[in-house]
Amino acid sequence: MTDHSPDPVADAAAYQALLLGALGDDDPAAVQAATPSEIGELIEATGPFLRTRPGPGEWCVLECIGHIVDAEVVSAGRYRWIVAHDGPDLVGYDQDRWVSRLHHVDDVPAELLALFEGLRTANLALWARTTDDERARVGMHRERGPESLDLSFRLIAGHDRVHLAQARKALAAVGGAPAGRI
Numbered sequence: 001m002t003d004h005s006p007d008p009v010a011d012a013a014a015y016q017a018l019l020l021g022a023l024g025d026d027d028p029a030a031v032q033a034a035t036p037s038e039i040g041e042l043i044e045a046t047g048p049f050l051r052t053r054p055g056p057g058e059w060c061v062l063e064c065i066g067h068i069v070d071a072e073v074v075s076a077g078r079y080r081w082i083v084a085h086d087g088p089d090l091v092g093y094d095q096d097r098w099v100s101r102l103h104h105v106d107d108v109p110a111e112l113l114a115l116f117e118g119l120r121t122a123n124l125a126l127w128a129r130t131t132d133d134e135r136a137r138v139g140m141h142r143e144r145g146p147e148s149l150d151l152s153f154r155l156i157a158g159h160d161r162v163h164l165a166q167a168r169k170a171l172a173a174v175g176g177a178p179a180g181r182i
Contacts, residue, residue, distance in 0.1 A: 012144040016151075019158030022165075028157035029127055035160045036117045039065055042164070043109045046171055051105050054173035059099060061176075062112075064167035066104025067095055068160060069112055072119045075156050079126055082139040082149045090141040127153055 023031060043050070046061045053060045059067065074093060081088040104112075135150040147155075 016144060016155060019155045019162060021158070022161040023154055023158035026157070028154045029124060031157040031160060032120060032153075033124060035068070035164070036113065036120055038160075038164055039068065039113055039116060042167055042171075043113060046176055049171055049174045049176040050109065052174040053105075054170045058173075059166065059170060060105060060174075061167045061171050062107055062109060063099045063104045064163050064170060065109070065112055065116075066102065066107055067099050068163050069116045069119075070095070070098045070102070071156060071159055071163075072116055072123065075152065076119050076123055078139060078147075078152055079123060079149060082137050082147075082152065083126070083130060083134050085139075088139045090139040090147065092141065092143040 042061060042065070049060075050062050051060050053063075070093070078090050081090065130149065135153075136148055138146045138148045139152075141147045
C-alpha cells in the first residue's frame, strides 16, 4: 500500500487517530452517505489510469476502491456483532493480502460500486435505527482492543476519506487528474 499511514496492527492508536482526524467534527453518517458518489466520480474520471499503480507496492485507484469495499464488508459484520452480541470478538484482516488475493486490480468497477452501494445503504439504515445505548455497545477488536459501535462507525467515515485521498493521489501520480480535483 505504501501510503505512509500508521500500520493498523503495529500502531493501533496512531491508526485510529489518523482515521478520526480525517473525519474531524463532521457527521460520520453524512460523510459515509457521500462516499458512493465520490467513488463513482473517481471511477469515471480515471479512464485508462484505473489500474495503473503509481509505484512498486502501491495501490492503483481500483485497488484503493476495492479496499474501501472490503472495509465495508467487514464493518457490516462488526456492526451487527456489536449490536446483537455481548462483547463479541472482532477479527482483523490484512488489507494488503485482501487487495492482492481478491484481485481488486481486475475488478469490474461498476460491480464493485454496486456492491458498495448496497452494503453502505444497509449499514447507514442500521446506524439510523440504533439507539444511544446500542451505539455504546462494545466489541473486542483483536488488534485495537475495545471498540464501540459509535467508534467503529466514525472510524469507517475517516477510513473513507483516507483511502479516497490515497486513490486521488495515485491517480495524480500516474498522470491522471490532480489529487485535489476529484
